[in-house]
Amino acid sequence: MTIDWNNFTPWAALAGGVLIGISASLFILLNGRIAGITGIIGGLFKAAKGDASWRVAFTLGLIIAPAVWLLFAKLPTIKIDSNVELLIIAGLIVGYGARLGSGCTSGHGVCGISRLSPRSIVATLAFMGTGFLTVYITRHLIGA
Template identity: 55%
Template sequence: MLIDLANFTPAMSLVGGLIIGAAAAVLILFNGRIAGISGILGGLLSLPRADMAWRLTFLIGLVAGPVIAGLLGKPSIADIQANWNEILVAGFLVGIGTRYASGCTSGHGVCGISRGSIRSLVATLTFMAAGFLTVFVQRHVIGG
């Protein structure tokens, strides 16, 4: 395995992880809600929208974080090697997966496992296994 030392940012990654953990803890302590992005976004798309303010605030913060990080240092721009059709299909499949799994990686991986949820542990292991398998197939079977 090779590590791209030019883009290796363990300090920023640690700070980001601490901020994610703190945000999840604050949300559950003060709002009684799990910081699962699919559930937060899904709640904006369903009626009634009585709790729209905190959901919008959370999502705005989610988008603002990378913008602020970019202003504080070197902006991180992802090099996505896919066309828009592939990105849309992938997003659609992820959306279907989050519905079947009753949550996304952030809800299960960050919040569910920390609460000791066996369902979240199984879901996270399934997400990870699917990701490992996808990368293996893409790099060694399809990519040749």
């Protein structure tokens, strides 16, 4: 393992994490809801009357974030190297898997671990594990 010091951005990462933590805290304290995107979107597929608007509002906040950010500063680099075929395959797997596992990085990784939920700790270890493994396989075994 070699650490890529040139691209390591500890302060921005920590500050961004704190903002995410503030958002999740505000959401549970004010709205009484978990800021887990998979659950928020998943609920829209079979939302009961009156249960859809808060989901749409939170998601809309995520979508407009880059535009609002641009009012104050330039957006940092965003780079997607994967080709379209791989993006489609990965998207299908992410969508299906996150729903089957009842959560993703936000719901399990941030909110669940903050609640010290054993389910979320197991889920996070599982997806971090296959995440590391997948990159190892694609970059160092079959890729490059």
